[in-house]
Amino acid sequence: RKAHAAWDVRHRVSASGVYRFPTPWAGNTIAKHVLGGWELGTTAILQSGTPVNVANFNSFNPIRDESGNVIGFRPNSGDYNADGNNFDFPNWPGNLPTKFGREQFLGENAGKPAYNATDFTAPAVGVQGNLPRNYFRQQGVISIDSSVIKNNRVPFVGEAANLQLKFEFFNVINRVNLGGINGNVADFSFGRILGQAGNNAGPPTIQVGPRLSF
Numbered sequence: 172r173k174a175h176a177a178w179d180v181r182h183r184v185s186a187s188g189v190y191r192f193p194t195p196w197a198g199n200t201i202a203k204h205v206l207g208g209w210e211l212g213t214t215a216i217l218q219s220g221t222p223v224n225v226a227n228f229n230s231f232n233p234i235r236d237e238s239g240n241v242i243g244f245r246p247n248s249g250d251y252n253a254d255g256n257n258f259d260f261p262n263w264p265g266n267l268p269t270k271f272g273r274e275q276f277l278g279e280n281a282g283k284p285a286y287n288a289t290d291f292t293a294p295a296v297g298v299q300g301n302l303p304r305n306y307f308r309q310q311g312v313i314s315i316d317s318s319v320i321k322n323n324r325v326p327f328v329g330e331a332a333n334l335q336l337k338f339e340f341f342n343v344i345n346r347v348n349l350g351g352i353n354g355n356v357a358d359f360s361f362g363r364i365l366g367q368a369g370n371n372a373g374p375p376t377i378q379v380g381p382r383l384s385f
Contacts, residue, residue: 174304175222182219188212208322216314220270222305225291229357230257233296244293247357251294261291261356263302270308276349276364285352286362310349312368316341325383332385339378 194207229249233241244251251259271285286307294300319338326332350366367373 174306177222177224177305179222179305180218180220182217184217185215187214204323208324210318210320210322212318212320214314214316216312218313219311220309223307223309223352223354224305225261225286225302225307225354225356227251227259227261227293227357228257228355231255241296243296248293249357252297252299260300260302260304262294262300263306264290264292267307269306270310273310273349276310277347282363282365284360284362285364288356288361291356307352307354309351310364310368312348313344313346314342314348315344315346317343325385328383329385332383335382335384337380337382339380341376341378342373343375345375 189210189212192209192211194203196202197207227249229247231250231253232245232248233253234243234245236242241253249259250257251261267286267290274280275285276283291300291302317340319340321336323334323336324332325334348368349364350368351364353360353363353365355361
């Protein structure tokens with residue numbers, strides 16, 4: 172069946188830039204060394220969420236009648252069509268939004284499920300459910316990092332030598348970028364977000380480092 176690709180991102184804006192500050196009183200030797208060579212850099216990423224694929228990853232666990240015929244599923248049974256592949260789709264609830272707001276996963280709601288497994292019912296025995304693949308959406312990401320750089324000429328090392336001091340500030344807006352929603356309806360953590368996303372998922376961080384080039 173047709174569906175969105177797992178890596179589908181509908182909206183993304185990426186921007187980066189560096190501004191080199193002019194040197195005031197450049198004719199003054201002390202001002203040139205102290206106030207010159209400063210740069211400000213920023214990188215920003217704003218991205219909408221990728222799809223969430225809701226499916227059942229459990230094995231086939233049927234209810235059989237006295238003749239051995241399958242008449243239903245036991246709780247948390249998967250593989251609805253009994254083909255040996257433990258990756259089947261339940262039925263589509265039809266009344267759930269494709270994406271919940273961030274408040275559904277933060278504050279008092281942290282660690283609570285936005286989706287409930289009981290909303291996704293099992294189909295008839297021997298068939299897949301009608302839930303579309305990759306129907307729901309993860310939360311988006313906003314990441315803004317900045318850096319302040321001080322370039323210092325060191326001619327005694329070489330004519331083109333430069334000692335660069337770099338002060339990097341990660342997640343400067345202190346935003347919590349949420350991790351992925353658990354899409355396995357047979358898992359206890361289904362519908363929950365239990366972590367953060369991205370390399371800069373934590374609180375604002377400062378990193379300082381020197382770099383000598385010549």
